Amino acid sequence: SQQGEEDPQALSIQEGENATMNCSYKTSINNLQWYRQNSGRGLVHLILIRSNEREKHSGRLRVTLDTSKKSSSLLITASRAADTASYFCATDGYTGTASKLTFGTGTRLQVTL
Amino acid sequence: NAGVTQTPKFQVLKTGQSMTLQCAQDMNHEYMSWYRQDPGMGLRLIHYSVGAGITDQGEVPNGYNVSRSTTEDFPLRLLSAAPSQTSVYFCASSYGPDGDTEAFFGQGTRLTVV
Numbered sequence: 001s002q003q004g005e006e007d008p009q010a011l012s013i014q015e016g017e018n019a020t021m022n023c024s025y026k027t028s029i030n031n032l033q034w035y036r037q038n039s040g041r042g043l044v045h046l047i048l049i050r051s052n053e054r055e056k057h058s059g060r061l062r063v064t065l066d067t068s069k070k071s072s073s074l075l076i077t078a079s080r081a082a083d084t085a086s087y088f089c090a091t092d093g094y095t096g097t098a099s100k101l102t103f104g105t106g107t108r109l110q111v112t113l
Numbered sequence: 114n115a116g117v118t119q120t121p122k123f124q125v126l127k128t129g130q131s132m133t134l135q136c137a138q139d140m141n142h143e144y145m146s147w148y149r150q151d152p153g154m155g156l157r158l159i160h161y162s163v164g165a166g167i168t169d170q171g172e173v174p175n176g177y178n179v180s181r182s183t184t185e186d187f188p189l190r191l192l193s194a195a196p197s198q199t200s201v202y203f204c205a206s207s208y209g210p211d212g213d214t215e216a217f218f219g220q221g222t223r224l225t226v227v
Contacts, residue, residue: 004155030212030213031212031213033215033216035218040221041220041221042117042203042218042219042220042221043156043203043205043216043218044218045215045216045217048214048215088155088156090155091212092210092212092213093212094212097163097167097169098144098161098163098169098210098212099210099211099212099213100146100158100161100171100210100211100212101156101158101211101212101216102155102158103148103155103156103157104155105153105154105155106155
């Protein structure tokens with residue numbers, strides 16, 4: 001079952017613009033992560049934000065978390081063609097023996113020159 | 114530094130055949146997982162392991178077996194392939210539970226069952 005849902009499903013912007021992706025989830029979490037997937041490749045970890053954090057930065061990435069609204073956003077500033085990829089949010093959930101990730105369906109970002 | 118290595122990258126199977134997808138990591142991670150990714154969906158957890166000799170089921174375990182005899186390797190076995198198992202399979206490893214820490218993913222195995 002999907003815990004997170006990203007919005008929009010697809011986003012097309014021009015190089016230099018900012019890209020914002022949103023993630024909503026259903027149940028309480030301890031952590032939320034964002035991953036990037038280039039076409040035909042594996043996922044790459046971008047950032048982890050804990051439930052007691054409201055905002056986190058990493059280079060051109062800014063992630064916010066609003067636990068009262070059960071939502072998170074990923075902002076990529078000054079986007080580049082190399083940012084073209086799918087972006088997934090993933091929340092933690094306890095399966096019985098370990099805390100595991102549950103992924104959303106992803107946002108496909110296209111950055112054009 | 115290889116990270117997580119999956120083999121093969123591509124595979125075509127006939128219905129009813131069996132095969133093993135290989136996954137190896139060189140980061141001495143205790144936690145390893147198998148996910149499948151279908152079009153328009155996020156990754157879904159098949160099986161995972163919290164250490165050598167310890168495995169558990171994820172969200173979609175039916176039709177798959179795993180074992181973990183070493184820290185480095187976590188193979189996924191398809192016992193009798195079905196068209197519904199056509200998917201891209203990803204192996205991941207992490208230092209701690211991947212709900213709590215960064216997970217490292219392999220490049221994936223694209224499996225087609227005809």
